[in-house]
Amino acid sequence: MNQYPISETLDRLGFSKGNIIEIILTTLNPNGTINAAPMGVVRDQTNSIIVRPYKSSNTYRNLKKSRKACINTTNKPELFFITAFKDINSDLFPQPTFQDLAIREADASIHIEVSKEEDVNFDRPFFFSKIASINISNLFPIAFSRGRSQAIEAVVHATHLEYQIKMSKPLEEDRVKQFNRCKEVVQNVSLINSPESMVVLEIEKLLLSWRNIK
Numbered sequence: 001m002n003q004y005p006i007s008e009t010l011d012r013l014g015f016s017k018g019n020i021i022e023i024i025l026t027t028l029n030p031n032g033t034i035n036a037a038p039m040g041v042v043r044d045q046t047n048s049i050i051v052r053p054y055k056s057s058n059t060y061r062n063l064k065k066s067r068k069a070c071i072n073t074t075n076k077p078e079l080f081f082i083t084a085f086k087d088i089n090s091d092l093f094p095q096p097t098f099q100d101l102a103i104r105e106a107d108a109s110i111h112i113e114v115s116k117e118e119d120v121n122f123d124r125p126f127f128f129s130k131i132a133s134i135n136i137s138n139l140f141p142i143a144f145s146r147g148r149s150q151a152i153e154a155v156v157h158a159t160h161l162e163y164q165i166k167m168s169k170p171l172e173e174d175r176v177k178q179f180n181r182c183k184e185v186v187q188n189v190s191l192i193n194s195p196e197s198m199v200v201l202e203i204e205k206l207l208l209s210w211r212n213i214k
Helices: 006-013 058-066 079-084 146-166 173-189 195-213
Strands: 020-028 035-041 049-051 066-071 110-116 127-137
Touching: 006 066, 020 058, 020 079, 035 079, 035 146, 049 110, 058 066, 079 110, 079 146, 079 195, 110 146, 146 195, 173 195
Parallel strands: none
Antiparallel strands: 020 035, 020 066, 035 049, 049 127, 066 110, 110 127
16 A cells, blocks of 8 residues: 655655656446556646546546446556557467556556546647545555666557558558567567567567458
8 A cells, every 4th residue: 555645755756747658548338347448648747646547548538437446557468568559469468457447457546536637639638637546556666677667658659550550540650660669679589488478479470460451
């Protein structure tokens, strides 16, 4: 459990004000199941958390209805991958488990409630959210790994590419190049059978299949 004030806790968790922080956001589907999706959120100067989901996403629809969500922090690239591409049949990584809206495998879970919505962007409106509670599961510091961070970055680029293809938008070739740079780093610093190496390999397969569809 958290023993510090909210502002100090967010600082300790790495939520620097104004910076985009990559997390996994969980929301409640209409049928009672949990929707988990990686995305970037921003902490503003008032400690409000800004969430910007695509209007075409389940996250957007769920936030509009329930007004509640949970921010899950982790540095496990496989958890980002499996929640980003839920339709992929892969036995490489275990599915996440949940307690309420929180992912049990996450390092920390921040429950939020939407306080205000601003539709200033056609594709991605702003949801301003206040923090209801914070639970820290992992009390041990985790060493920085270029492989893990670049694998998570690769997932982020892949989710944008998937969206562009589904919406019949021009494919950003620069994002493909950025994914390739992420892959090169992972190949240089991580073991071939590590979770981060398997994540970038699976993304590479997805990119090839999406290009064929396109």
